[in-house]
Amino acid sequence: MSEFIHAKSIKNNEVRFSDALFYNFLRLITVLIIILFASVFVFLYRSSEPLFLEQGWSFFKETTWSPTTDTYGVLAFVYGTLVSSFIALLFAVPVSMGSALFLTQLCPRFLVSPIRSIIELLAAIPSVVYGLWGIFVLAPFIKNYVQPVLSGLTPGLPFFQGPPFGLGLFTAGLILAIMIIPTITTISIEIFQAVPKLYKEGAKALGATDWEAIKIAVIKPGMAGVLAAITLGLGRAMGETMAVTMVIGNRADISSSLFSPAATMASVIANEYAEAGSNLHSASLTAVGFTLLLISMLVNFGARYIIKKFRGPI
């Protein structure tokens, strides 16, 4: 051993010095990144400050967004973001749960990995391509087939009424659903795989059918994890920008019809920021961004909290 060190002529304190240098170099990078991250909040706040100085907290209570009269309220966008994301969850959750359960519990083994790869490839399609497809394929389809049928079926309900544009909350929600299916499915697959097999065997030994065994020995124990997966999917849907901007119609309105044009926090920034005329307008858009950032962080914390708190047996 000593020969080895001698041959390399590395003295003990040289080793210690080089090690400390490397370690502190890594720590320096780490600290810089943490500062960078904190600065995102600082810069966004500073850039939106003119609005808060001018308008105060009314920004969070105001539904009108009118750059021409310099009135800026975030609520219409919060509404658009929440409704489009919830429509997305409405479609994506059953599909993702079904796929995850099928792939982990029922699917013949040779099919599992091809199907999984295809679902994961959905996540690789860029947002802007989803948007392109949404404008030219999905929106006309919704306009010509889906809305007429739905509004015909429910004459009394306001949700499906209004002139058929094709572009609106419903179309945006549907595109978002396709985009978050891979997120929720992949995490749910991991959750269901982590549930120990012995619970399912226990249920089978009690004379449970496949479905009953899945219900009590896979879904129930995995519920908290699935909830976290759904929350992460929600976070992804709320921050999604391009596809939504392209199909939601971009109008700062709160309308009871799901087929009417709307705007989300992300879409209004994408749509107006480059052309923001006044200082106040761009400050307001940054404030919208700041709000979106805070909500995204909150949803992310929510998912972590669920995982930590209800982790339970798995």
Add this chain to the structure above:
Amino acid sequence: MKSPYNLTEQSFNRKLKNKFMKFIFAFLTVLALIPLFIIFLHVIKSGINAINYDFITQLPAPAGQPGGGIANAILGSITMVALAAIIAVPLGVLGGTYLSEYKGGKLSSVFRFVVDLMTSIPSIIVGLYIYSVIVLPMKGFSAYAGALALALLMFPIVVKSTEEILKLLPTNIREAGLALGIPRWRVIVSIILRGSVPGITTGVLLAIARVSGETAPLLFTAFGNQFWANSLNQPTSSLTVQIYTYAISPFQEWHEQAWGAAFILLLTIFIFNLVARWLLLRNKNEYM
């Protein structure tokens, strides 16, 4: 004790429900697969017509006129993604190394937390941030700004994948190195990192594929340009922003070109994904 219920025979109801639920799960899986095929086929069908020699070598034609190409957008995308990778890959690999090799400290747990949160920042917010720290002080849109925005999105992905890959290496490799009297940093650089190159490459390729498709962070950092950008200091066109601009324009010719650009983009991203997966499969045996 005799039960008043029949506990042994499976009632018709239970059988039916079992069959029904199994069918539903299979059906939902098919439903999840359909969009990929529809979108992919549509992009191929509409995109392939737009592609010709001019399309990949020429500048865009003036609005509403036929012909022209997206050569500047292709070059802009390649430049910015490459620049982003040059910035984000070394930093990300070092960050992942720190998390994997020096765990346990307070700083590393804060760092891990921050990296997790970074992955959940909406990409449009990254654009806003770069706008206020780079574009405003430099008084203009530029390829630099676009690349930095992409780098910021790439960094946490590379950190995460590097950490995962390094964690797969057994501890005794590290101990064997240290026992030979090699300094720790040499063990990390020459044994751990070098041994994980294929795995790290997979992560990097996936990160590149991921940011190649980003549009929102480029909108007001690189902005866009109908002409060649003469330097990295100028507004720069990109495939994704070009698709967006063309798609929302009123011109039929541009719509067709948007599909052509989408085809090229999708093809590139899928190739990156396939190569990454292939690398992972090829090296799986080394790790597991």
Add this chain to the structure above:
Amino acid sequence: MNKDSKSNILIIDQLTAGFGKSEIVKKISMQVTEKEITALIGPSGCGKSTFLRCLNRLHEETPDAWVHGKVNLNNKNIYEKGTDPVFVRSQIGMVFQKPNPFPSMSIYDNVAAGLTIRGIKKKTYIAEAVERSLIQAALWTEVKDKLKSAGTSLSGGQQQRLCIARALAISPPVILMDEPTSALDPISTAKIEELLHQLKKEVTIVIVTHNMQQAARVSDQTAFFLLGELIEMDSTKKFFTNPKDPRSENYITGRFG
């Protein structure tokens, strides 16, 4: 294999089973007497657990698994074409090596699970069945005041008795036990062994154990497995005092396994 007045509830005929290309259980035939405890012993890897899992058709749940041969429960072959494994498993309960009460279910719900999945809603009936099963499983006095707490909050031994109660709740004539005490401490093990003596008045038990002393203590019949074959089966007393096969003798005296 002499049997007296009691009838044979399970008659196994030429049972062969395995996974993919490997054959784990080789042409086993045996009879299990009603309301007795039959112990299956043998060195690990001898196929006794796989054999046990064939008796309630749980073996086939594993990918690549296959079975040939007959298992007659009350003179009806459970492997007959058209026989529903769900039907078989409601006649033949099972307790596993590791206690597996359903997580995120209370003690009460765990015991009631076999009834609730069958769509039984009548609360008084379920409550009676839960109480009866917990009393039978000698757990009632310990848990009657905390029926709503999680099944997983109990100690290992209690969890295993909870699983026994869960199996008892649907009153199966036969219960299979796959090394039910191997994960437990000696005191919990003793409690379960004592419980087995009580239970055999009402149910037939087939128990796999790697512990010869346990087989000698609790069982009426003992079957010795080696490399997937049934070497010898006899009344426990005879088997341990006067084994016929030299391999059995070697095993009992600890010369291998």
